Every structure is written in structure tokens, then in C-alpha cells.
Amino acid sequence: MTTQPVLEARDVDVVRDGTPILSEVSLTVRPGEHWALLGPNGAGKTTLLGLLGALTHPTRGTVEVLGHRLGRVDLRQLRSYVGHVNPRHDLRSALTVRDVVLTGATNTLERVPRWTPAPEQAAQADHLVDLLGLRDRRAARWPTLSQGERGRTLIARSLMPSPRLLLLDEPATGLDVAGREQLIERLDTLQLTYPKLASVLVTHHLEELPPGTTHVMLLREGRRLASGPADEVLTSDQVSKCFDHPIHLTRTDGRWAVTARRGARRSAG
Numbered sequence: 301m302t303t304q305p306v307l308e309a310r311d312v313d314v315v316r317d318g319t320p321i322l323s324e325v326s327l328t329v330r331p332g333e334h335w336a337l338l339g340p341n342g343a344g345k346t347t348l349l350g351l352l353g354a355l356t357h358p359t360r361g362t363v364e365v366l367g368h369r370l371g372r373v374d375l376r377q378l379r380s381y382v383g384h385v386n387p388r389h390d391l392r393s394a395l396t397v398r399d400v401v402l403t404g405a406t407n408t409l410e411r412v413p414r415w416t417p418a419p420e421q422a423a424q425a426d427h428l429v430d431l432l433g434l435r436d437r438r439a440a441r442w443p444t445l446s447q448g449e450r451g452r453t454l455i456a457r458s459l460m461p462s463p464r465l466l467l468l469d470e471p472a473t474g475l476d477v478a479g480r481e482q483l484i485e486r487l488d489t490l491q492l493t494y495p496k497l498a499s500v501l502v503t504h505h506l507e508e509l510p511p512g513t514t515h516v517m518l519l520r521e522g523r524r525l526a527s528g529p530a531d532e533v534l535t536s537d538q539v540s541k542c543f544d545h546p547i548h549l550t551r552t553d554g555r556w557a558v559t560a561r562r563g564a565r566r567s568a569g
């Protein structure tokens with residue numbers, strides 16, 4: 301018996317202003333799988349994530365999110381079941397870390413006036429603050445947070461409604477090495493704490509992939525170059541093709557690292 305997919309995109313095309321942005325992309329994500337969408341700038345990663353998060357419709361093809369076909373359901377309602385972490389979170393007020401996490405329960409940017417969390421929601425917010433390593437910063441205010449603390453706060457926020465799917469758009473952007481490593485450690489803890497949670501993470505950097513990444517899709521110019529189990533897809537040859545640059549890829553202690561194959565392009569040419 302196979303488990304019901306959390307996400308299923310079939311032969312998806314996205315065309316914007318007459319320009320093809322995604323072409324014939326298919327992807328199936330099952331519970332407990334942790335996917336990475338990798339590809340160079342402009343490959344279509346964020347566009348694909350927008351479809352998976354029920355933010356936009358495909359031009360052609362079908363997308364099913366949590367068993368609901370886009371185009372047949374209320375996107376707004378569907379979105380509330382998906383944890384979508386967008387680093388460009390446009391919060392204006394100086395909420396505390398705990399309050400930002402609580403806005404995940406109402407799915408709003410700001411705290412809803414006169415709304416008080418139920419005791420189990422408050423307990424869940426505290427649990428998530430701890431899980432993301434923010435216990436000492438729970439009363440710190442948004443404008444004073446480091447980029448890394450903001451990112452982890454937003455992940456905690458996205459988990460408030462206990463989603464079955466977590467979407468992460470370049471969560472390590474702008475982080476220093478320590479911030480990136482803390483993030484990766486917490487993502488791994490999350491995967492162990494919620495074994496059925498599925499996730500899709502967008503990045504350009506293989507160094508940012510958590511060791512728990514199970515599957516990878518390589519995208520290039522809006523097309524799927526390869527997809528499947530991480531160790532099968534992430535080969536030096538395929539990654540070189542994806543980024544159009546000769547790359548040597550290694551994996552140590554579960555983490556991936558790339559070095560440019562110096563001179564390879566010259567000798568190939």
C-alpha cells in the first residue's frame with residue numbers, strides 16, 4: 301500500500317506574460333519526505349513553490365495539495381493547512397518572538413485585536429519556541445532579532461496549525477555560518493519530532509541542505525533536469541549540468557559540499 305501524496309503536480313506549465321516559466325514539471329511528495337528544489341537563478345524554483353503552497357494556479361497541468369485540486373477549492377482555506385515560510389515576512393509592529401509564533405494560529409501578519417490563544421495554542425507556541433531554539437529569545441521583539449532568529453521564528457509560526465506540509469523558500473539567505481548551522485540543526489530536529497511532516501526547501505546552495513534531505517529536484521530553465529532520491533540525483537555530473545559549470549560534489553557526515561572543477565571547462569572546450 302502506498303501512502304497518499306501530500307503534494308502531486310502533474311505536467312505543470314506556468315506561462316507569465318507570454319513567457320514560459322515552468323514546462324512539464326511533475327512532482328510527487330509523500331508524508332515524511334524532505335525535498336529540496338535546486339537550480340540556478342531564474343530556474344523557476346520559487347514559482348514552483350508558489351504552486352505547491354496554493355499561492356498561484358498552473359497555466360496547464362494539475363496540482364493537488366493535501367488531496368485538493370487547485371482550481372476546485374478555496375485557495376485561502378487550503379493555504380491555512382500549509383506551513384509556508386517566506387523570508388520576506390512584512391511584519392511592521394514590534395511583536396515578541398512568542399507573539400509572532402502565535403500569529404500562526406490566526407494565519408495573520410499581526411496579532412488579531414482582542415484574540416487570546418486557547419491554553420493548548422499557548423502551550424503549542426511555547427513548545428515550538430523551544431523546538432526552534434528560541435527559549436531565551438521568546439520575549440525579544442521582532443526588530444531586534446537577528447536574521448537567523450527571524451527565520452527560526454517564522455518556521456515556528458508556520459508550524460502553529462500543525463501542517464502536514466512545510467514549504468521553505470531559501471531559509472538560509474543572509475545567514476552567517478553559525479546562523480545557517482543552527483537552522484539546519486533545528487530543521488533536523490523538526491524532522492525527528494514530526495516524522496510524518498513533509499517539506500520542500502528551495503535553495504541554490506547545496507551546503508544548505510539539511511542531512512535529512514531525502515529527495516531532490518534539479519530545475520533548469522523551468523524544466524526538470526532530474527528528480528528522485530537525493531543520493532541518486534546529487535551527482536557531480538548532474539549538478540554540473542544544472543548549474544552549467546563543472547562542479548565536484550562530495551558528501552561528508554550527511555552534508556553536501558561543492559568545489560569548482562578548475563580547468564575542466566577549459567579542457568572540455
Ligand SMILES: Nc1ncnc2c1ncn2[C@@H]1O[C@H](COP(=O)(O)OP(=O)(O)OP(=O)(O)O)[C@@H](O)[C@H]1O
Binds near residue numbers: 316
Ligand atoms: N510574473 C512574471 N512575469 C514574467 N516573468 C516572470 C514572472 N515571475 C517570474 N518570472 C521569471 O520567471 C523566471 C523564474 O522565476 P523564479 O523566481 O521562479 O526563479 P527562481 O529559480 O526561484 O530564481 P532565484 O533563484 O533567482 O530566486 C525568472 O526568470 C523570472 O524573472
